Amino acid sequence: MDLTLQVWRQASRTADGKFVTYDAKGISPDASFLEMLDVVNEELTERGEQPIHFEHDCREGICGSCGMMINGVAHGPIGGTATCQLHMRHFKDGDNIRVEPWRARAFPIIKDLIVDRSPLDQIIQAGGYISVNTGSAIEANTLPIPKPVQEHAMDAAECIQCGACVAQCPNGAAQLFTSAKVSHLGLLPQGQPERYDRVIRMVEVMEEHFGSCTMYGECEAVCPKEISIDFIARMNRDYLAAKFKNRKEAGG
Amino acid sequence: MTLDSKIPPGPIDKKWEYAKAHYKLVNPANKRKYDVIVVGAGLAGAAAAASMAELGYNVHCFVYHDSPRRAHSIAAQGGINAAKNYQNDGDSIYRLFYDTVKGGDYRSRESNVYRLAELSVNIIDQAVAQGVPFAREYGGLLENRSFGGVQVSRTFYARGQTGQQLLLGAFQALERQIGLGRVKMYPRHEMLDVVLVDGQAKGIVTRNLVSGTITSYAADAVVLATGGYANVFYLSTNAKASNATAIWRAYRRGAYFANPCYTQIHPTCIPQSGDFQSKLTLMSESLRNDGRIWVPKVAGDARRPDQIPEAERDYYLERKYPSFGNLAPRDIASRGAKEVCDEGRGVGPGGRGVYLDFADAIKRLGRNVIEERYGNLFEMYADITAENPYEVPMRIYPAPHYTMGGLWVDYNLMSNIPGLYVGGEANFSDHGANRLGASALMQGLADGYFVLPVTIGDYLAGQLGKKVSADRPEFKQTQAEVEERIGKLVNAKGKRSVDSFHKALGNIMWERCGMARTAEGLKSAIADIRVLREQYWRDVRVLGTNEEPNQALEKAGRVADFFDLGELMCIDALQREESAGGHFRVEYQTAEGEAKRNDDDFLYVSAWQFKGDNAAPELHKEPLVYEEVKLATRSYK
Known part of the structure; x- marks a missing residue:
C-alpha cells in the first residue's frame, strides 16, 4: 500500500519544528507502524536526509518506549495497542497520516518524535514503591492475598509508562499513570503501611509537573493497556482520606 | 594467565555459606566512601544497583534508555523458577539445580548453578514483598505452572508479563534509592568503553545520547549488567537496542569472553x-x-x-x-x-x-x-x-x-579483570549450552539482589584509599579512542545504511551459526564476515553529527561490534567439535539426530582472550568438574 505522511521534524529541543511530507510506498499491510517508518527511514538515508527519530525498543508493546500521535490520537486508531503493535492493515491504501510527538508541557521535545518523559520517573521516586530492603522479606506464602485483589492490583500494575495518557489529555494530566501505581501498591496488603503517605507524596510531585484532571476520560480511551479510569477515583479517595486521617495512625 | 574460578571448598550445599563467611567485609560507615558504577538496569542491574545502595555504597547507574524501566527484561513473559515446592510434587533445591545442569547439557559450572537454585526461593520472597502481583490460587496462596525441560511445577508468573512485573519490582526499589539520593541515575547514556588503571577496572566512558558529549566516570568498581547479544542475528526476539557493546569493549580491554557460540534459539x-x-x-x-x-x-x-x-x-x-x-x-x-x-x-x-x-x-x-x-x-x-x-x-x-555465552566470571561474578563484575545475561555462568525456560529471570535477580552486593564487598574491602580520578591519563587515552572511533563512523560517508549491513550479517549468522552448524559453513561465515566488515567501515552511511541525538550513529557503533562478536562466535563454534545444547554441529549427532556431546575432549568453558584486531584470539580452557551430577546423555524420551 502507498501512504502519504506528514511527520513532525524538529532538530532539537530549542529548534523550530515543522511538518514535512513523505511518501511511504509499497508498504506491506503486515508491517507494524514502526516498520513502516523504518522503510521510510531507509529511503531517507539513501537520499542523504537524516532519518526520522522516534523512540522504540521491544516492539512488543511492553517496554513503553514508543508512542506518537497518529492523526491526533495517541498510539493511533486501534484501542488497547501501543504504536509498535499497530499494524498497517488498519490503514487504507492512499491514506494521509499525520505523525506528531507527544504534545504535553511536561514532555519537552528532544528530537523529531522523541520527548523527555522523565517527570514520570520522578513521580515513582516520590513513593511508587514498597520500602523493603533486599533480604528483609518474609516467606512469600506467609501472606495470602485473595485472588481478586491480586488480579485487581495486576490490572493497575500493567501500566507501561508510555505517557499516552498525558499526551491525549487536554490538560496534560498524569492522573491515570499515577493512580495506576498508587492503586497497584495500595490494593495489596504489602502496600498498606505506606499507603497514605505514598499517595500524598506521589500526587504532590505529579502536580508540580502536570496539569489537572477534569475527567475528560481520554486517557483511558488511548491507554495501550486499557487501564481503567476507576483507579483515578481510587487515588482521589485515598488522597482525601490521607489528608483527613491522622497519618501516623494510618501507619504512614 | 590461568583461570581461577574461585569455587569455595566444601560440599555443594555449603559452598555459598562458606564463601559468605569468608568474604572480606566493608565496615558500614566506610561503604559510603565507595563509588560503584552499574551499567544497565534490567533485572540484574536494577536489583544490584538498588541492593548495593541499600547497603550504603554510592551507586552510579547508567542506561541508554530514557528510564531504567525500559530494559528488555521487561519483555519476559512466562515466569520465574523457584524451588519452593509449594506444589508438593517432589521439588527441591537439589532438583532445580540438577534440572538446570542437565538442561544446560552439562556445560555449566556446578557451584554457580547450585547457588542459583538456593537463592531462587529468596527471590520469590523479595518480589512478593515488593508487591509483584504473582498469580494466586483462590485460597490466596501462590500458583505455579510447568515449563520446558522439567517435570515439576515450579514456575511463578504474573499473567504473561512476569518479566515486566519483576522488573518493576526492581525498578521501584531502584527509584526509591534514587529518591533517597543513594543512586545517581544517568539515563540516555551509553557506555562505550571501560577504563583500566593498573589492570583494574576503575571507570567507564559514556556518550550522552542527547548532546553527544563523551565523558569519563571513575569509580572503585564497575558492574556490567548489559544483557545478551542475540541481535547479532539481526532478527531476534531481543529489543531493537539490545547490544553487546559494553561487554565487547570490556573484551577488547582484556576480559575473557566465554562460550560465545552458545546461543538459544x-x-x-x-x-x-x-x-x-x-x-x-x-x-x-x-x-x-x-x-x-x-x-x-x-x-x-x-x-x-x-x-x-x-x-x-x-x-x-x-x-x-x-x-x-x-x-x-x-x-x-x-x-x-x-x-x-x-x-x-x-x-x-x-x-x-x-x-x-x-x-x-x-x-x-x-x-x-x-x-x-x-x-x-x-x-x-x-x-x-x-x-x-x-x-x-x-x-x-x-x-x-537468548545467549548463554558472555563474559567469563568466577564464582564471585568477577571477570578476570579485577574490579569488573558481570551479572545477568551478560555473563556466561549458569546455563551451560542451553537455558531452561523461566531461568533467565531467576539468574538476573539472583545475581543482582543476592550475589553481586555481597561479593563486591570482598573486592572493595581491599580498595580503601585507592580511589582514582577521571583526570588520569588512562581515562583521557580511552576517551580519545572512543572519540576516534565515533569519528570514523560519522566520517565514513559511505552509501549503505547501518541496517542493510546488519541484515547481511544477521543472514550469515542465522544460516551458518544458527540452529545447525558445520565446519565448512563456519569457515565460510568467518571469511564472509571479514569481507563485510571491511566494507562496513568503508561504506557505512551515518548522517548527521556526533553532537546531536543520532540514532543511526548509536546503531552504527553497536553493529560494528556485532561484526567482531559474530566472528568470534563462529570461531568458537568451529573449535567446539561436538554438539551440546543449543550448539548443534551437524557432524556430531546420534543416529536419531540428537546432539552428541564429547565429554572427553570438550568438557570445558572456552574463554577467549582478545589479542588485537589482526590477530587470532587466544583460547583458554576452564575445565568443568562435575562432583555432584553424574555426566550422562541427556534424555527427554
Whole structure:
C-alpha cells in the first residue's frame, strides 16, 4: 500500500519544528507502524536526509518506549495497542497520516518524535514503591492475598509508562499513570503501611509537573493497556482520606 | 594467565555459606566512601544497583534508555523458577539445580548453578514483598505452572508479563534509592568503553545520547549488567537496542569472553512474514503447557489445519519424546521444528512454521480458562498475524532469543579483570549450552539482589584509599579512542545504511551459526564476515553529527561490534567439535539426530582472550568438574 505522511521534524529541543511530507510506498499491510517508518527511514538515508527519530525498543508493546500521535490520537486508531503493535492493515491504501510527538508541557521535545518523559520517573521516586530492603522479606506464602485483589492490583500494575495518557489529555494530566501505581501498591496488603503517605507524596510531585484532571476520560480511551479510569477515583479517595486521617495512625 | 574460578571448598550445599563467611567485609560507615558504577538496569542491574545502595555504597547507574524501566527484561513473559515446592510434587533445591545442569547439557559450572537454585526461593520472597502481583490460587496462596525441560511445577508468573512485573519490582526499589539520593541515575547514556588503571577496572566512558558529549566516570568498581547479544542475528526476539557493546569493549580491554557460540534459539516465536520485518516476537513457552505442536504427516500438504484429520497429523514432539512431549527443552524443540520444515512439512508462508494448537485444551478446559492463562499472548498473536488463535492454530517457528555465552566470571561474578563484575545475561555462568525456560529471570535477580552486593564487598574491602580520578591519563587515552572511533563512523560517508549491513550479517549468522552448524559453513561465515566488515567501515552511511541525538550513529557503533562478536562466535563454534545444547554441529549427532556431546575432549568453558584486531584470539580452557551430577546423555524420551 502507498501512504502519504506528514511527520513532525524538529532538530532539537530549542529548534523550530515543522511538518514535512513523505511518501511511504509499497508498504506491506503486515508491517507494524514502526516498520513502516523504518522503510521510510531507509529511503531517507539513501537520499542523504537524516532519518526520522522516534523512540522504540521491544516492539512488543511492553517496554513503553514508543508512542506518537497518529492523526491526533495517541498510539493511533486501534484501542488497547501501543504504536509498535499497530499494524498497517488498519490503514487504507492512499491514506494521509499525520505523525506528531507527544504534545504535553511536561514532555519537552528532544528530537523529531522523541520527548523527555522523565517527570514520570520522578513521580515513582516520590513513593511508587514498597520500602523493603533486599533480604528483609518474609516467606512469600506467609501472606495470602485473595485472588481478586491480586488480579485487581495486576490490572493497575500493567501500566507501561508510555505517557499516552498525558499526551491525549487536554490538560496534560498524569492522573491515570499515577493512580495506576498508587492503586497497584495500595490494593495489596504489602502496600498498606505506606499507603497514605505514598499517595500524598506521589500526587504532590505529579502536580508540580502536570496539569489537572477534569475527567475528560481520554486517557483511558488511548491507554495501550486499557487501564481503567476507576483507579483515578481510587487515588482521589485515598488522597482525601490521607489528608483527613491522622497519618501516623494510618501507619504512614 | 590461568583461570581461577574461585569455587569455595566444601560440599555443594555449603559452598555459598562458606564463601559468605569468608568474604572480606566493608565496615558500614566506610561503604559510603565507595563509588560503584552499574551499567544497565534490567533485572540484574536494577536489583544490584538498588541492593548495593541499600547497603550504603554510592551507586552510579547508567542506561541508554530514557528510564531504567525500559530494559528488555521487561519483555519476559512466562515466569520465574523457584524451588519452593509449594506444589508438593517432589521439588527441591537439589532438583532445580540438577534440572538446570542437565538442561544446560552439562556445560555449566556446578557451584554457580547450585547457588542459583538456593537463592531462587529468596527471590520469590523479595518480589512478593515488593508487591509483584504473582498469580494466586483462590485460597490466596501462590500458583505455579510447568515449563520446558522439567517435570515439576515450579514456575511463578504474573499473567504473561512476569518479566515486566519483576522488573518493576526492581525498578521501584531502584527509584526509591534514587529518591533517597543513594543512586545517581544517568539515563540516555551509553557506555562505550571501560577504563583500566593498573589492570583494574576503575571507570567507564559514556556518550550522552542527547548532546553527544563523551565523558569519563571513575569509580572503585564497575558492574556490567548489559544483557545478551542475540541481535547479532539481526532478527531476534531481543529489543531493537539490545547490544553487546559494553561487554565487547570490556573484551577488547582484556576480559575473557566465554562460550560465545552458545546461543538459544527459542522454539515458539511468530514466523517472519516479510523483508520489512524488524524483529521477531516470542510467544511464551508456557503456551506449550496446553498447546500441542504438530505438522502434517505428508510433505506439501496444503490443506487448512482444520481439514487435516487427526490421523494425518504428526505431533512430533509427543512422538519422539513421550515423557516430556511438548515440554521438551528449547534446543530440542527448536531443532525438531527445523527438521520437519527441512523435510517440507512446514506450514504457512515459505513453509517455515509449525502449528501450536489449542483446540484440545479449549475442549478440555473451556475457552475461559485458556483466556485467563494466556489471554494477552493470544491477543498479541492476533494483533501481529490477524489470525484468531482460539479458532485457528498458531503458527510458530524458532528464533534467536537468548545467549548463554558472555563474559567469563568466577564464582564471585568477577571477570578476570579485577574490579569488573558481570551479572545477568551478560555473563556466561549458569546455563551451560542451553537455558531452561523461566531461568533467565531467576539468574538476573539472583545475581543482582543476592550475589553481586555481597561479593563486591570482598573486592572493595581491599580498595580503601585507592580511589582514582577521571583526570588520569588512562581515562583521557580511552576517551580519545572512543572519540576516534565515533569519528570514523560519522566520517565514513559511505552509501549503505547501518541496517542493510546488519541484515547481511544477521543472514550469515542465522544460516551458518544458527540452529545447525558445520565446519565448512563456519569457515565460510568467518571469511564472509571479514569481507563485510571491511566494507562496513568503508561504506557505512551515518548522517548527521556526533553532537546531536543520532540514532543511526548509536546503531552504527553497536553493529560494528556485532561484526567482531559474530566472528568470534563462529570461531568458537568451529573449535567446539561436538554438539551440546543449543550448539548443534551437524557432524556430531546420534543416529536419531540428537546432539552428541564429547565429554572427553570438550568438557570445558572456552574463554577467549582478545589479542588485537589482526590477530587470532587466544583460547583458554576452564575445565568443568562435575562432583555432584553424574555426566550422562541427556534424555527427554
